[in-house]
Structure formats: structure tokens, C-alpha cells
Amino acid sequence: MRLLIILTAFIIYLPHYAFAEIVVIVNPRSNITALTHHQIIDIYMGRNPGLTNDQKLQPYDQAIDSLIRSDFYYGITGKPASAINAYWARLLFTGRASPPKSVANDSAILEIVEKNPLAIGYLDKRYLNDHVTVVYSIKRQGRENTEH
Amino acid sequence: MFRLLSIFLVFLLIVLSPGQHVQAFDLGTERLRVSGFGTLGLTWGGNKNYGIQKEYIHDFQYGNVSVLTDSVFGLQLDFNIAKRLDATIQAVAEDRIRQDFNNIVDWAYLSYRPTSNSVIRAGRMGIDLFMLSEYRNVGYAYLWTHPVIEFYKPISLSHYEGFDFRYSRRIKPGYFEFKAFGGQTGSDINVGSGEFNLRMRPFVGFNTSLEDNDWKIRLTYSTTDTAFIKAPADPLVNALNQVPQALWPQAAELHDRLKGVNTQTHYFSAGFSYDKHNWVVQSEFSLIASRWVSVDMTNGYLSFGRRIGPVTLYTVGSYARSSSRPRVDQNQILSADLQELALATQNLLNAVHIDQNTVSVGLRWDFHPRTALKIQWDHTWTRKHGGGLLDLKKPLDHDITLNMFSANLNFVF
Numbered sequence: 001m002r003l004l005i006i007l008t009a010f011i012i013y014l015p016h017y018a019f020a021e022i023v024v025i026v027n028p029r030s031n032i033t034a035l036t037h038h039q040i041i042d043i044y045m046g047r048n049p050g051l052t053n054d055q056k057l058q059p060y061d062q063a064i065d066s067l068i069r070s071d072f073y074y075g076i077t078g079k080p081a082s083a084i085n086a087y088w089a090r091l092l093f094t095g096r097a098s099p100p101k102s103v104a105n106d107s108a109i110l111e112i113v114e115k116n117p118l119a120i121g122y123l124d125k126r127y128l129n130d131h132v133t134v135v136y137s138i139k140r141q142g143r144e145n146t147e148h
Numbered sequence: 149m150f151r152l153l154s155i156f157l158v159f160l161l162i163v164l165s166p167g168q169h170v171q172a173f174d175l176g177t178e179r180l181r182v183s184g185f186g187t188l189g190l191t192w193g194g195n196k197n198y199g200i201q202k203e204y205i206h207d208f209q210y211g212n213v214s215v216l217t218d219s220v221f222g223l224q225l226d227f228n229i230a231k232r233l234d235a236t237i238q239a240v241a242e243d244r245i246r247q248d249f250n251n252i253v254d255w256a257y258l259s260y261r262p263t264s265n266s267v268i269r270a271g272r273m274g275i276d277l278f279m280l281s282e283y284r285n286v287g288y289a290y291l292w293t294h295p296v297i298e299f300y301k302p303i304s305l306s307h308y309e310g311f312d313f314r315y316s317r318r319i320k321p322g323y324f325e326f327k328a329f330g331g332q333t334g335s336d337i338n339v340g341s342g343e344f345n346l347r348m349r350p351f352v353g354f355n356t357s358l359e360d361n362d363w364k365i366r367l368t369y370s371t372t373d374t375a376f377i378k379a380p381a382d383p384l385v386n387a388l389n390q391v392p393q394a395l396w397p398q399a400a401e402l403h404d405r406l407k408g409v410n411t412q413t414h415y416f417s418a419g420f421s422y423d424k425h426n427w428v429v430q431s432e433f434s435l436i437a438s439r440w441v442s443v444d445m446t447n448g449y450l451s452f453g454r455r456i457g458p459v460t461l462y463t464v465g466s467y468a469r470s471s472s473r474p475r476v477d478q479n480q481i482l483s484a485d486l487q488e489l490a491l492a493t494q495n496l497l498n499a500v501h502i503d504q505n506t507v508s509v510g511l512r513w514d515f516h517p518r519t520a521l522k523i524q525w526d527h528t529w530t531r532k533h534g535g536g537l538l539d540l541k542k543p544l545d546h547d548i549t550l551n552m553f554s555a556n557l558n559f560v561f
């Protein structure tokens with residue numbers, strides 16, 4: 001009986017995690033419809049992504065100890081969160097760049113991107129709505145990336 | 149010391165407290181950012197005859213335990229003045245031979261971004277000679293408990309006053325950056341026998357790097373002229389300058405190699421780092437070319453690390469070796485009265501000569517998103533008359549080995 005409960009819970013939970021995606025979103029008024037893997041890395045690693053018209057996006061991060069942040073950075077760089085944190089300490093304390101501003105959760109990201117035409121953020125695909133544009137996505141389980 | 153420890157504890161509590169993971173100091177304005185870093189360290193090293201030192205600004209250690217050698221606390225303010233104009237100030241509190249406002253303010257500069265690919269800065273900025281030079285105080289930002297002694301100790305410079313220009317953009321193989329800089333620099337350091345004041349101008353150079361997600365290569369060239377030196381060995385070096393050519397023909401050449409002042413020094417370096425599949429590799433080599441024998445050397449290191457969950461195990465091998473070794477030629481001393489000066493000169497030449505290797509092993513544990521614990525053991529081999537990086541309480545007339553153990557708690561906020 002116990003085995004049956006565990007198996008049922010596993011089957012219910014599996015689709016939510018195994019096929020979960022993180023999507024990178026922008027405001028539709030930015031006129032950006034897709035970004036490359038390199039551009040996502042550059043935006044979130046303090047570099048100039050070389051967008052058309054020299055557009056300067058403002059990246060937003062999830063909470064520093066959140067699982068989605070770890071999965072996002074692992075998905076784009078292949079590195080653990082600790083390596084990303086040390087990398088940002090290098091950039092900040094050499095005066096090169098300041099890290100993306102952190103917000104509490106997916107809904108906070110969604111709210112900021114909906115309001116700010118220059119904002120870019122990432123969130124779990126399940127929280128997506130029609131008021132933002134998906135420009136990149138990352139599979140959480142398979143660690144495989146797909147460009148839109 | 150207790151004041152420094154109190155500051156550490158207060159900020160460590162802030163960093164580790166729940167709910168402080170977002171922005172440690174959100175001042176409610178997008179324009180001002182306050183951030184900081186710190187290290188609380190315990191170090192044991194050296195022995196009663198041979199003192200070991202990680203950086204020239206610290207005291208030497210003669211087999212004693214120190215909490216000040218590795219401990220440092222820094223505060224940085226970044227203020228956005230206008231759309232393309234920013235100001236940055238960084239103050240660093242650490243054990244140093246001279247505690248004054250001039251040394252505590254490590255950075256104070258304005259930066260202007262004329263395009264999205266370029267930045268011009270002016271003011272006091274961090275020296276950017278090697279990969280860690282600009283953030284050597286930020287222990288959280290690198291793997292080891294301290295920057296590699298053989299590579300980073302010989303450059304005792306922390307900041308310079310002047311300007312720099314940086315251009316960066318993505319090109320096909322990776323992200324490219326070029327930086328040119330110019331100005332003046334200097335430092336007040338501890339060379340064991342006393343305080344050593346150094347001023348260098350002009351200080352000019354460039355570095356260029358290419359990096360992608362997993363790797364980075366970097367090349368640097370810089371040159372500077374030593375404008376002023378005040379050192380414990382000045383009386384001896386000046387005495388060499390007074391010796392008549394007829395009595396000791398070699399004295400003028402030895403004075404030239406030891407004086408340092410009005411001497412051009414060239415720095416060449418190449419660095420490489422790799423970080424993929426939980427392997428972390430970093431290596432740098434440099435050639436410092438100068439008539440000033442104390443800095444005329446080659447040095448380098450190779451570091452391997454392996455991440456296992458939140459822990460990274462690592463090992464580092466490093467070396468530093470003087471490129472030339474002038475010696476007193478007894479056949480050229482034509483007056484018995486000069487024997488004492490000749491002996492003192494040879495002792496000084498022996499004391500500044502560098503021939504040293506170190507192997508280190510250690511681990512870094514990232515137990516918190518903004519805090520890491522590190523421990524490291526350094527085992528150093530110094531060859532006879534090769535202790536230029538040590539403080540010698542007695543002449544180094546045989547090969548020696550020295551150990552250093554360090555444990556650090558590093559944090560950023």
C-alpha cells in the first residue's frame with residue numbers, strides 16, 4: 001500500500017519537475033522577440049550583449065538561495081550557484097558591474113517585467129502569462145537549452 | 149584588534165541572518181549601492197629564524213598564530229551620478245604598517261561610459277596587473293585562503309592614481325576586453341628590517357583578455373619608473389655610491405643593481421583559467437625585468453581544483469626565482485678598508501635573492517550563498533641564499549622548508 005502511495009505521488013510530481021522549464025521574459029514593448037544563449041549569458045554575467053540599437057536591458061534575479069536561481073545559472077553556464085556568486089564578487093569589487101537586482105519570487109519577476117519595458121527576468125514557465133514575451137527557455141531537468 | 153573583530157561579527161551576523169539574501173543594504177534608491185567584503189582569518193607560519201609574510205604590508209610571522217594577517221574588511225559605495233557617470237569609493241581596513249587615510253581609501257574614482265562598449269575612469273583605482281590584483285582583498289572571490297605568495301607578494305602595489313580606458317565586446321571566439329592605463333603608484337610596506345616607502349611614476353600599461361563561459365586568457369604589459377625609495381638599506385646602498393672607482397671598480401655596478409630609484413621596471417604576464425565540469429584550473433606566469441635586483445625575477449603558479457558538491461578541493465604549485473644574481477667580486481676590491489662594506493653588500497645581495505617554491509593543498513566550503521570557509525596548508529622550499537621573500541633573522545646559508553596553515557571565513561554583502 002505504502003509503495004502504491006509513493007508511486008502515485010511520484011507520477012503526480014514527475015510532470016511538474018521533470019519537464020519543468022525556466023523561461024526568460026521581457027516586456028513586449030522592448031520589441032525583442034528572441035535572444036541567443038550568448039546574449040543571455042552576457043546579460044546575466046555583467047557584459048554587454050550587443051543588442052540592436054544599443055538597447056540596455058535591466059536584468060532581475062531570483063532570491064540568491066532559491067532553487068530556480070541555481071537551476072537558471074546552471075542551465076546557462078553549467079556552473080553551480082557558488083561559482084556564480086564568486087564571479088559576481090569579482091565583478092562588483094573590481095568596479096566592472098553590479099549584480100542583477102534580486103527579487104523574492106516568480107510573481108515579483110512577472111510584475112516587474114510587465115511594468116518595465118527594459119526589464120528582463122526568468123521564472124518557472126507555469127507562472128507565465130500573456131503580458132510578457134518569452135525570449136529563451138531552459139529545461140530544468142535535462143539541462144538542455146532551446147532558443148525561440 | 150577588538151574593534152576589527154567587532155566589525156566582523158556584526159557584518160557576519162547580517163550576512164548569515166535569514167531574510168538578508170536579497171540586498172544586504174537596500175537604501176531605497178537605485179542610485180546608491182553599498183556593498184562590502186570581509187575575511188576573518190587565522191594563520192600560523194614561519195619559524196623563529198625565518199619569518200614568512202603573505203603581503204609586504206603585513207607583519208612577518210615567526211612561528212606564531214595571527215588573526216590579523218588574513219583578516220580584512222572592505223566597504224564599497226557605488227553612486228550613479230548621471231546616466232553615463234558613476235562614482236565609486238572603496239575603503240579597506242586591514243593590518244598594515246601605516247594606518248592612515250591615504251592607505252585606507254583603496255579606490256576613489258569617477259567612471260564615464262561614452263558607449264556601451266567603453267568606459268573611461270579617473271581617480272584612484274585598483275592595480276590591474278594580474279588576474280587577482282584588483283580583488284586580492286576579496287577572499288570570497290577566489291579559491292585559495294590567500295593569493296599565491298610567490299606570484300602576488302612581489303607586487304606590493306594596491307592602487308594607482310590616474311586614468312584607464314576599457315573597451316570590450318563579443319567577438320567570434322569569446323568576449324574580448326582591452327584596457328590601457330596610466331598614472332602613478334606607490335606603497336608603504338614592511339620588509340622586516342623596517343618600513344619601505346616606494347613611489348613609482350609614470351606607471352603605464354595595458355592588458356587584454358578573451359573569455360568565454362568556461363575559459364579565459366589574459367596578457368598584460370606594464371612599465372614604471374621608480375621615482376622615490378626610502379628603505380632600511382639606504383645607508384649601505386648610498387655608501388656604495390661614495391666608493392672611488394679606482395678602489396672598487398664593481399661598486400658602481402652593484403649600487404646600480406641595488407638602488408632601485410630611477411630604475412625602469414617592465415612587467416609581462418600571461419594568465420589562463422578554466423572552469424568546466426566541476427574542474428577549476430588557473431595558471432599565471434610573469435616576467436619582471438629590471439636593473440633593480442630585488443624585483444628582477446620570473447614567477448608563476450598552476451592551480452587545480454575539483455568541486456564536490458559545496459566543497460572544492462584544490463592544490464597549487466608555485467615558484468619565484470630571481471633572474472640574475474650579482475655577486476661581490478673580491479678580486480676587484482683594491483683596499484682592505486672596503487672589506488666590511490663588501491661583506492655587508494654581499495649579505496644584502498644574498499638577502500634579496502629569491503629562489504622559492506611552494507606546494508599548497510586546501511579546501512573551500514561554500515556553506516552559505518555569501519559565505520565560504522577555507523583551510524589551506526602551504527609547504528615552502530627556499531634554497532640557500534634564496535630567501536628574498538622571507539625575513540631572515542639569520543643568514544640563509546642552507547636550504548630550508550617552511551610551513552603555513554591558514555583558515556579563513558570569507559563573506560560578501
